[in-house]
Amino acid sequence: MKKFFVNFLVFLLALLILEGIALIINLNKYDIALNAHSNWTLKDYYSARNFYYNESNIGINGKDSTLPPVVLFGCSYTEGFGLRENETLSARLSDYTNRTVYNNGFSGSGLSLIEMILSSEEVVKALPPNAEYIIYTFINDHIRRMYTYRSWSFAQEMFPRYVKRNDGIELKYPSPSLNWLYRTFIHRTIEEYIAIYRACNSQTDEYFFRRIIKRIDDKIKNNFKQAKFVILYYDVPGYYEIIENSIKELNLNIILLNVYDFIPNIDDEKYWQEDGHPSAEAWEVIVPKLVEKLKMND
Numbered sequence: 001m002k003k004f005f006v007n008f009l010v011f012l013l014a015l016l017i018l019e020g021i022a023l024i025i026n027l028n029k030y031d032i033a034l035n036a037h038s039n040w041t042l043k044d045y046y047s048a049r050n051f052y053y054n055e056s057n058i059g060i061n062g063k064d065s066t067l068p069p070v071v072l073f074g075c076s077y078t079e080g081f082g083l084r085e086n087e088t089l090s091a092r093l094s095d096y097t098n099r100t101v102y103n104n105g106f107s108g109s110g111l112s113l114i115e116m117i118l119s120s121e122e123v124v125k126a127l128p129p130n131a132e133y134i135i136y137t138f139i140n141d142h143i144r145r146m147y148t149y150r151s152w153s154f155a156q157e158m159f160p161r162y163v164k165r166n167d168g169i170e171l172k173y174p175s176p177s178l179n180w181l182y183r184t185f186i187h188r189t190i191e192e193y194i195a196i197y198r199a200c201n202s203q204t205d206e207y208f209f210r211r212i213i214k215r216i217d218d219k220i221k222n223n224f225k226q227a228k229f230v231i232l233y234y235d236v237p238g239y240y241e242i243i244e245n246s247i248k249e250l251n252l253n254i255i256l257l258n259v260y261d262f263i264p265n266i267d268d269e270k271y272w273q274e275d276g277h278p279s280a281e282a283w284e285v286i287v288p289k290l291v292e293k294l295k296m297n298d
Helices: 002-029 042-048 089-097 111-119 121-126 141-145 176-181 185-198 202-223 237-249 280-294
Strands: 070-074 101-105 133-138 150-152 157-159 161-165 168-172 228-233 254-258
Touching (some): 070 111, 089 101, 101 111, 111 121, 111 161, 111 168, 111 202, 168 202, 202 237, 228 237, 228 280, 237 254, 254 280
Parallel strands (some): 070 101, 070 133
Antiparallel strands (some): 161 168
């Protein structure tokens, strides 16, 4: 028993040393700026994504057009992970409609980032108030991401998570100490498992999603007076019913579209990259049908 205990302590010590080395390498590799707070600035936001910061022109896919622009929200699906610049959702949409498209997709993000963006006056001011469409691409993993702090690769910081507060919810930002701790594999793994466990409870999922989507819808209405809010459901049906019921019962004027209606055989491997992200072929098929469904070229 004593030998087992000694071996266990040696194992823990070795693990902590390896974690420490990994943490030092990680901190040296990135410029750590703890900007995960509600006063996020426009420069923080775009520099985190390695985009050129220019207050007068931040459209990712810009067209010299008088047509109302489009604003995209979402994760790596929206951002265009693994695709060439002209193959992404934003590029295809801009080419097909001749509109300026603002791509706000962040790898690893979900609903919390949308609220962060819409809660920052400076970032909102840089987005077009005359946007006609706000399109959010949803995947089922966004439900799990509601419950956990998640790091993103651009700045090695964390997105906030949602927690219950009385009868409502609160967007909780990680403390600087927790932000550093999260870079260790052990803490990150535990946090992920907790999130997976929580996301297995459909009642809890629905409780959070209804309150979050209502808050986001209110912010969109306040900041984009003429915009139509569209949710593009891009996954197997798992959470479709929760979203559909939330929109109906809250009487929200949100357009819910299912990518399966655009590509019934979307499970075909040609529509997916090897790592599980949408392929260029997928957006090539989806965008014209999305535009037609929303009557964006009428």
